[in-house]
Amino acid sequence: MSDIVLVKSVRTPVGRFLGGLSQFNALDLGAMVIRDLMEQTKLDPSLVDGIICGWAAQDYAAKDVAREAALRAGLPESIVGWTVQRNCATGMEALSYAQTRIRAGKGEVYIIAGVESLSNVPNSLPRGIDRQRDLLGSRTFYDPLFEGLTDPHARMLMGGVANYMAHKYGISKQEQDQVALWSHQRAHEGEARLREEMVSAELLGTLPIQKDEGVRAGLTLENLTALQPFTPFAEQFLAYIREQDPDATGIPTVTPANASQISDGGIAALVMTEERAKALGYAPLAYVKGIDFTAVRPDHFPVAPAYSMLNAAKAAGLDLKDVSLWDINEAFAVVPIASGRVLREHGFELDLENVNVNGGACAIGHPLGASGLRILTTVAYEMQRRDAQYGMASICVQGGLGGTTILERR
Amino acid sequence: MDVALVNPVRTPFGLYMGSLSSLNARDLAAFCLRDLIAKTSVNPAEVDEVIAGWAMPDFYAPNIARVAALDAGFPESEIGVQLTTGIQALEYAADRIRAGEGDLYAVVAVESSSAVKNALPKTTNKRTLLGPRLLIDPLWELYKQDRIPLGAYADNLAEQLGITRQQQDEYAALSHKRAFKATKKYKGEFTDAIAIPDRPVYDGMPAPGTSTRIASDEGVRMNASAASFSGARTDERFAGYFPCAPTITLENSAPYADGAVAVLVTTPERAASLGLTATAFLDDIIAVGSRDPLLAPALALEKTLEVHGIAAADLTAVELPELFACQLLANQLVLREKGIVIPAEGINVNGGALALGEAYAATSLRMVASLAHELNRRGGKGIAATMTQAGVGRAALLRR
Numbered sequence: 001m002s003d004i005v006l007v008k009s010v011r012t013p014v015g016r017f018l019g020g021l022s023q024f025n026a027l028d029l030g031a032m033v034i035r036d037l038m039e040q041t042k043l044d045p046s047l048v049d050g051i052i053c054g055w056a057a058q059d060y061a062a063k064d065v066a067r068e069a070a071l072r073a074g075l076p077e078s079i080v081g082w083t084v085q086r087n088c089a090t091g092m093e094a095l096s097y098a099q100t101r102i103r104a105g106k107g108e109v110y111i112i113a114g115v116e117s118l119s120n121v122p123n124s125l126p127r128g129i130d131r132q133r134d135l136l137g138s139r140t141f142y143d144p145l146f147e148g149l150t151d152p153h154a155r156m157l158m159g160g161v162a163n164y165m166a167h168k169y170g171i172s173k174q175e176q177d178q179v180a181l182w183s184h185q186r187a188h189e190g191e192a193r194l195r196e197e198m199v200s201a202e203l204l205g206t207l208p209i210q211k212d213e214g215v216r217a218g219l220t221l222e223n224l225t226a227l228q229p230f231t232p233f234a235e236q237f238l239a240y241i242r243e244q245d246p247d248a249t250g251i252p253t254v255t256p257a258n259a260s261q262i263s264d265g266g267i268a269a270l271v272m273t274e275e276r277a278k279a280l281g282y283a284p285l286a287y288v289k290g291i292d293f294t295a296v297r298p299d300h301f302p303v304a305p306a307y308s309m310l311n312a313a314k315a316a317g318l319d320l321k322d323v324s325l326w327d328i329n330e331a332f333a334v335v336p337i338a339s340g341r342v343l344r345e346h347g348f349e350l351d352l353e354n355v356n357v358n359g360g361a362c363a364i365g366h367p368l369g370a371s372g373l374r375i376l377t378t379v380a381y382e383m384q385r386r387d388a389q390y391g392m393a394s395i396c397v398q399g400g401l402g403g404t405t406i407l408e409r410r
Numbered sequence: 411m412d413v414a415l416v417n418p419v420r421t422p423f424g425l426y427m428g429s430l431s432s433l434n435a436r437d438l439a440a441f442c443l444r445d446l447i448a449k450t451s452v453n454p455a456e457v458d459e460v461i462a463g464w465a466m467p468d469f470y471a472p473n474i475a476r477v478a479a480l481d482a483g484f485p486e487s488e489i490g491v492q493l494t495t496g497i498q499a500l501e502y503a504a505d506r507i508r509a510g511e512g513d514l515y516a517v518v519a520v521e522s523s524s525a526v527k528n529a530l531p532k533t534t535n536k537r538t539l540l541g542p543r544l545l546i547d548p549l550w551e552l553y554k555q556d557r558i559p560l561g562a563y564a565d566n567l568a569e570q571l572g573i574t575r576q577q578q579d580e581y582a583a584l585s586h587k588r589a590f591k592a593t594k595k596y597k598g599e600f601t602d603a604i605a606i607p608d609r610p611v612y613d614g615m616p617a618p619g620t621s622t623r624i625a626s627d628e629g630v631r632m633n634a635s636a637a638s639f640s641g642a643r644t645d646e647r648f649a650g651y652f653p654c655a656p657t658i659t660l661e662n663s664a665p666y667a668d669g670a671v672a673v674l675v676t677t678p679e680r681a682a683s684l685g686l687t688a689t690a691f692l693d694d695i696i697a698v699g700s701r702d703p704l705l706a707p708a709l710a711l712e713k714t715l716e717v718h719g720i721a722a723a724d725l726t727a728v729e730l731p732e733l734f735a736c737q738l739l740a741n742q743l744v745l746r747e748k749g750i751v752i753p754a755e756g757i758n759v760n761g762g763a764l765a766l767g768e769a770y771a772a773t774s775l776r777m778v779a780s781l782a783h784e785l786n787r788r789g790g791k792g793i794a795a796t797m798t799q800a801g802v803g804r805a806a807l808l809r810r
Contacts, residue, residue, distance in 0.1 A: 018532070058467045060529060060548035063799035064494050067699065071800070080697040080802055082502070085492040087473045093491060097502065103509035124468070124527035125545065127427070141530060148469030152436070152477050295476070295489045399476045401489060 020209030022119035029266030030069030049107025054090030089403030092372030159233030187359025263365030304402030330360035418779030431524035458512030496775025586634030589761025667767025706803030726790030732762035
């Protein structure tokens with residue numbers, strides 16, 4: 001079976017919620033990054049076998065964002081696409097499905113993308129259908145974003161589950177604040193490095209923001225310590241543990257600052273078989289060594305990356321000790337910490353020094369459908385700089401999933 | 411590698427704001443999956459993954475494949491992925507099997523038009539801070555291409571190809587007649603009667619007591635005739651886009667619908683080891699992109715015949731979309747012009763969306779399911795050429 005390589009990946013800076021990228025919807029962002037990718041790689045559009053685009057918070061901005069963004073980016077009208085959705089692993093799923101298509105013999109060259117414009121998720125009003133109730137009286141506008149951040153089975157906001165995991169693994173607020181602080185410091189120091197994975201300088205110059213908008217330069221541990229746990233998270237977490245045991249007590253630890261930010265962003269990448277990359281004269285950025293998705297209980301999603309990393313390593317025949325660089329998405333600062341605790345239970349000591357070395361979602365932000373591809377891109381570029389052999393990108397997913405991609409440099 | 415479709419099953423389709431409107435897509439998908447598992451007696455833990463198609467997704471079910479699977483009794487290890495439409499979900503499953511990544515998938519396609527909420531854009535722009543704001547209907551927005559409603563394209567297409575109002579009305583009546591006959595004959599293709607709690611779609615708590623049971627497609631009319639459709643007024647919403655005499659009415663276009671379809675996708679070996687019989691085999695799915703919003707299915711069908719070296723005469727049954735009676739007739743005409751003649755008795759033999767309703771993601775998988783059942787009866791090869799979105803036609807080549 002032919003090996004699959006990541007040739008190039010480009011992204012927009014990540015914008016804050018209602019911030020610098022909010023004038024662009026998901027389709028705009030997708031078209032922008034795909035066009036830039038095509039220009040930078042100078043790929044003949046007729047060679048593209050398809051486009052797979054992830055988009056988590058889908059709305060009416062596009063029917064099939066993959067195809068529509070590709071058309072708008074100037075690809076021929078014969079281009080066909082797939083829009084995929086696996087919540088926070090959506091961007092990683094785009095890579096996974098490209099790999100599946102190539103393995104199934106359905107083409108060799110794919111554009112993959114992940115887009116999200118959480119600023120543009122519209123509020124929504126159910127159609128009135130209950131005559132007795134809806135013809136008289138006030139009606140509520142829903143916020144799908146808020147709804148989407150609530151687990152339908154655990155019936156808790158993601159932050160409630162993060163609190164629950166911090167409670168279960170005994171992770172203090174201070175530990176989480178420290179990880180969040182590193183995230184900002186590293187992303188600030190790594191600004192030039194993060195710039196390398198972004199769109200061309202010309203395009204960047206036309207955007208309202210030129211760097212990841214959420215990164216705060218002068219942040220101190222005192223700033224973070226001063227923040228109180230976010231009340232809705234705390235209340236849901238306490239109610240949840242009391243549901244299981246009426247006498248249970250717990251200390252809420254998750255604040256808005258040790259959680260990821262709500263963001264906008266787009267990313268696109270070119271993947272193909274090794275042979276095709278050679279024939280076209282592309283130097284691979286990284287080889288895709290393995291992709292894994294693993295599901296655990298919905299109320300344990302912050303530790304799902306650990307189980308997924310273990311499964312991914314096993315399937316690839318690797319020892320976790322062989323991996324020198326990691327990105328574990330900081331949907332909450334508790335995620336890399338708790339995942340590390342689970343890995344410790346399995347005999348592996350995860351050194352947070354090698355995790356999210358250029359900052360994570362606490363600082364950069366978390367554009368849901370783009371994040372999976374963003375973290376593996378960040379790992380790939382850093383592997384190149386360090387000449388690391390193996391890197392791992394792992395993401396936790398609402399609903400209890402973990403997704404992991406192992407990249408290799410040869 | 412051969413890909414087997416086992417036991418395609420679907421809920422009855424309800425009309426927009428009709429009998430299924432107190433359920434949302436999550437309810438429908440879970441119900442349909444549960445029924446698929448019950449009918450096939452497969453252990454959900456053995457299913458490699460649930461793959462869903464949902465064209466108008468909402469965050470009440472983020473990744474509906476996993477949400478509905480857990481609702482339907484699948485174990486927590488079930489992962490799930492959501493694509494845009496049913497035939498894409500099927501394609502995804504077939505790709506996974508051909509890539510050697512698994513051999514047992516549950517594919518579910520669902521749509522609840524009734525549960526699609528109206529949308530109010532956030533005020534992200536200073537210009538919208540002052541002045542009235544438009545409450546958008548995504549159902550209507552998704553019915554457009556390049557800001558023109560598909561019905562306007564249909565009106566124009568009818569004029570260009572000389573398809574008369576009479577022909578359209580006659581075909582619409584035929585669709586109802588065929589669907590009415592099929593509903594009575596082929597009960598095995600349906601889920602069990604679906605119990606509908608009497609509560610609105612967006613409320614989590616069922617109202618106490620009442621529920622009704624729905625056992626057949628709501629849109630099908632037993633006494634449909636061209637004469638009874640001839641009095642309908644043409645649809646004003648489609649007027650003014652193209653210079654043409656309008657012929658599209660509510661009667662000769664498909665109504666919005668709610669419903670779900672599910673099928674097991676596996677290999678013949680795995681099916682045998684599970685004691686299951688394939689309803690049909692999926693040879694390939696081929697997608698064609700075009701700029702034309704309504705004629706892409708014909709192009710996809712043409713390409714499928716070409717790629718697989720099959721003649722039209724070799725097909726025992728064909729499914730074509732019926733978003734409008736005009737669309738079906740136009741696709742037929744275009745194929746005939748290309749020398750691909752499929753006898754009218756072989757197209758949509760059990761009725762189509764004109765009678766059953768258009769439930770976007772669910773409709774494309776319903777067409778494949780319906781074809782699979784028909785081939786199981788007739789034998790031979792068949793193609794379900796569906797219209798996905800943004801000018802893409804996707805055709806599934808099936809055989810017994």
